[in-house]
Amino acid sequence: MKAVIPAAGLGTRFLPASKNLPKELMPVFNKPVLQYVVEEALAPEGVDEVIVVNSHAKPQIEAYFEKDEALVAHLHAKGKNGLAALVEEASDLPVSFCYQDEALGLGHAVLQAKQQVGIDAFFVLLGDYFVPNKQMCKDMAAVSKAHGGASVIAVAPCPPADVSRYGIIGGEVVGSLTGEYKDDNNPGCVLKVNELVEKPSSDAAPSNLFIVGRYLLDPFIMELLETQETGAGGEIQLTDAMVRLLETHEMYALVVDPTSGCDAGTPETLAASSVRMVLEHPELVDGFFEALGTDSLTK
Ligand code: G1P
Numbered sequence: 001m002k003a004v005i006p007a008a009g010l011g012t013r014f015l016p017a018s019k020n021l022p023k024e025l026m027p028v029f030n031k032p033v034l035q036y037v038v039e040e041a042l043a044p045e046g047v048d049e050v051i052v053v054n055s056h057a058k059p060q061i062e063a064y065f066e067k068d069e070a071l072v073a074h075l076h077a078k079g080k081n082g083l084a085a086l087v088e089e090a091s092d093l094p095v096s097f098c099y100q101d102e103a104l105g106l107g108h109a110v111l112q113a114k115q116q117v118g119i120d121a122f123f124v125l126l127g128d129y130f131v132p133n134k135q136m137c138k139d140m141a142a143v144s145k146a147h148g149g150a151s152v153i154a155v156a157p158c159p160p161a162d163v164s165r166y167g168i169i170g171g172e173v174v175g176s177l178t179g180e181y182k183d184d185n186n187p188g189c190v191l192k193v194n195e196l197v198e199k200p201s202s203d204a205a206p207s208n209l210f211i212v213g214r215y216l217l218d219p220f221i222m223e224l225l226e227t228q229e230t231g232a233g234g235e236i237q238l239t240d241a242m243v244r245l246l247e248t249h250e251m252y253a254l255v256v257d258p259t260s261g262c263d264a265g266t267p268e269t270l271a272a273s274s275v276r277m278v279l280e281h282p283e284l285v286d287g288f289f290e291a292l293g294t295d296s297l298t299k
Contacts, residue, residue, distance in 0.1 A: 003041035082291030105235025126213030128265030170195030170206025
C-alpha cells in the first residue's frame with residue numbers, strides 16, 4: 001500500500017527562503033518538515049512506500065532522500081557516528097518520486113502518482129501539516145477496516161467564517177473510533193459522508209467540518225481524476241473527484257483533534273511548530289545532542 005505526498009508547490013509563502021530551499025525541506029528543529037510527513041505516512045500497517053509528487057524545479061528534495069556515502073564516510077572518520085546515523089535515516093526511507101510541473105491543482109498532483117499507486121487503496125498526506133504521534137492515519141485505517149475498506153478522510157470543526165478556505169463535508173454520525181455511538185462532532189466521531197464542497201461560501205457549507213489533509217482513498221479516484229474538470233480556483237480539485245466517488249462508493253469521515261498536528265504551512269506556523277516540538281518532544285533535542293556528541297550547541 002502506498003502513500004502520496006503532494007510537494008510540487010512553489011512555496012511562495014516562504015519567499016525569499018524558498019527561492020533556493022524548497023519549503024518542504026525547511027527544518028522543524030533539525031529535520032525537514034517533509035521527513036516528518038514521510039515518517040507519519042509509513043506509520044500505518046501495510047504502507048511500504050511513499051510517493052512524493054515533486055516538480056523538476058526542486059531537485060533538492062530528491063537529493064535529500066538519496067544516499068550520500070562521502071558525507072557518511074566523512075562523519076564516521078570524525079567519530080560522528082550518531083550524525084552519520086541521522087543522515088542515513090533519511091536515505092533509508094522508502095521514498096520514490098513522480099512529477100507535476102504545472103500548478104493544476106491537488107487533484108492533478110495526486111493523479112500523477114497513478115502508476116505507482118496501482119490497484120490498492122492509498123493514503124494522501126498534505127505536506128504543510130504533520131502529526132508527531134503519527135496516530136491519525138492509523139485511526140483512519142481502523143475506520144476503513146470497520147467499514148469494508150471504504151475511503152476515509154480526517155475532518156475537524158472550524159469557525160464558520162473559515163469554511164471558504166477548505167474542503168467541507170456533510171454527513172451523518174454513524175459511530176465512533178471506539179465503536180460506541182457518539183452523536184457529536186468531537187474527536188473520534190465517525191460520519192458517513194454524503195456531501196463534499198471545495199471552498200464553499202458560508203451559506204453553501206453543509207457543516208463546519210473541514211478536510212484537514214489526510215485521506216485514505218479508493219483507487220477508483222484515479223480514474224475519476226483523469227476526467228476531472230477544473231473547479232474552485234480554476235484547479236483540478238481532489239474534493240470534486242471525491243464528490244463523484246460518492247456516487248458509487250461509501251466514504252467516511254473521522255473527526256480528529258486538529259491540535260494533534262503541527263501546521264507548517266506558513267513561516268509563522270512553521271516557527272511555532274518548531275518551538276512546540278522542542279518543548280513537547282525533548283527527546284528530539286536530546287537525540288540530536290547525543291548524535292552530535294555534546295550536551296549543548298555552544299560547545
Ligand atoms: C486543500 C484541499 C482542501 C483541504 C485543505 C486542507 O486546499 O483542497 O479540501 O481542506 O487542503 O489544508 P488548499 O489548502 O490546497 O487550498
